[in-house]
Amino acid sequence: MKKHALILGTLAGQAEAMEWLKDNGWLVSACGHVQEGPGVATADHFYLVDILNIEKVTELARDIKADVVYSVGSDIAMPTVARVSETLGLPCFHNSETTSILHRKVLTRQFLNDHNISTTSFQKLRTVEDLYKFHTFPAILKPADSQGQRGIFIVESVEEAARLVPQSFAASKTSEAIIEELIDGPEISVHAFVVDSKLVFFQPSDRHTWEGPAVGVPTGHVLPSHFTSKDMLPRVRDLVESCVSHLKVANGPLYFQMKLSKEHGPKIIEIAPRLDGCHMWRVVEYYTGVNLIAACFNRLLGLPWQYADVPEPTTPYSLWFFLQKTGETFQKSLHALPADANCVYQHFLYTDGQKVRPTNGIIEKVGYYILKG
Structure with a gap:
C-alpha cells in the first residue's frame, strides 16, 4: 500500500515536498486554514484545518491514517508536527521540547547562553518598559515567535526601539518580542x-x-x-x-x-x-x-x-x-x-x-x- 503523508501548509515550499512525495509513490494530503497556495492543487486531498490547531490536526491525521505528519520551511508548523506525531506514535525528528526551544526566539537565545554556545546579550519584551533593562546598542528587535521577516528592526537606541516595538508585538502570536545585540559581519x-x-x-x-x-x-x-x-x-x-x-x-x-x-x-x-x-x-x-x-x-x-x-x-x-x-x-x-x-x-x-x-x-x-x- 502507498505511504500516506499529511503535509501542514500549502505554500510553495510545501508544494515542492508534495511533488517529490507523489513522484515517489506516496499518497499526499494537505491542510491549512485557507484553501490557497500551490499545494492545494498539488495534494491528492486538501482539508480545511488550521495547522496551529493541534487537536484538529491530530484528529485529521488519525482519520486519514497518515503514516507521516510533516512540513517544509514553516516555523509555525513544527510544534504541531511534533505534538501530533508524539500523540499518534508517528515518526518524528524533533520532540516537543526541542521544537518549542527553537520555535521561540527567547528560549533559543536562553538555551544558547545557558550552554555557552554563541552567547549574546538579549532581553525578552512583554511591555515597552522591558526595553529599559537592555543596554547594548545597536541592537535588533524582532517578534518572539514569527517568521517571514515581519516586525524586525535594527535600532540604535532605547527611544527608537520603544517607537517600533508595538509593530514587533503585533507580529507575534503571543504579543512578545526580543531585543538582542546586533552582530556585525557577513x-x-x-x-x-x-x-x-x-x-x-x-x-x-x-x-x-x-x-x-x-x-x-x-x-x-x-x-x-x-x-x-x-x-x-x-x-x-x-x-x-x-x-x-x-x-x-x-x-x-x-x-x-x-x-x-x-x-x-x-x-x-x-x-x-x-x-x-x-x-x-x-x-x-x-x-x-x-x-x-x-x-x-x-x-x-x-x-x-x-x-x-x-x-x-x-x-x-x-x-x-x-x-x-x-x-x-x-x-x-x-x-x-x-x-x-x-x-x-x-x-x-x-x-x-x-x-x-x-x-x-x-x-x-x-x-x-x-x-x-
Whole structure:
C-alpha cells in the first residue's frame, strides 16, 4: 500500500515536498486554514484545518491514517508536527521540547547562553518598559515567535526601539518580542543533517540580503560559501555539533543562520528544526548531489542515509530571488534573468494577475532561479 503523508501548509515550499512525495509513490494530503497556495492543487486531498490547531490536526491525521505528519520551511508548523506525531506514535525528528526551544526566539537565545554556545546579550519584551533593562546598542528587535521577516528592526537606541516595538508585538502570536545585540559581519546559512546522533551533512552557504527597509529578506544564496574562510569553517562546524549534542538531536535536519563577526567569530542568529524556507534544497542538490527532501522522508521511514559516497563538489551554484512589492499585481514579464546568466532552473511562485502576498508588508519573493558557475 502507498505511504500516506499529511503535509501542514500549502505554500510553495510545501508544494515542492508534495511533488517529490507523489513522484515517489506516496499518497499526499494537505491542510491549512485557507484553501490557497500551490499545494492545494498539488495534494491528492486538501482539508480545511488550521495547522496551529493541534487537536484538529491530530484528529485529521488519525482519520486519514497518515503514516507521516510533516512540513517544509514553516516555523509555525513544527510544534504541531511534533505534538501530533508524539500523540499518534508517528515518526518524528524533533520532540516537543526541542521544537518549542527553537520555535521561540527567547528560549533559543536562553538555551544558547545557558550552554555557552554563541552567547549574546538579549532581553525578552512583554511591555515597552522591558526595553529599559537592555543596554547594548545597536541592537535588533524582532517578534518572539514569527517568521517571514515581519516586525524586525535594527535600532540604535532605547527611544527608537520603544517607537517600533508595538509593530514587533503585533507580529507575534503571543504579543512578545526580543531585543538582542546586533552582530556585525557577513551572513551565512548552514544546512545540517543528523543520523543516529552524528552530523552526516554540513553545508554552509553565503546568504545575501536585500538592502531595503525590510530587515533580513534574502536575495540569494551562494555555494560554496566565500564568506566562510578556512579558519572560520571548523568554528562554524563546532557550533553546529555543539547544538546537536546539547539539543540531543538524534535524527533529522537543522537549519542555521549565522553572522561571521571579525571580533567574535561565528555567531548563531537562529536555528530551525526543519529545512529552510528558501527552496534551497534544490540548489543544494545541484551543488552536492544530496536531495534533502528525499533524505527527510526516507529517514522518517527508517531508511538508511543514502549519501555516504557523494563526491566533493567542484562546480559553484547559486540561487537568486525575483522580488516584488507586496500588494502589487504579479507579472512574469517584469522579472528577467541577468544577461548571460547560465541558468539551470527557474520557477515562479505566482501566476500573472495574482496579488503579491503581504508577508512583511514591504517586499516578497515571487520566484527564483539557479545559476551554475
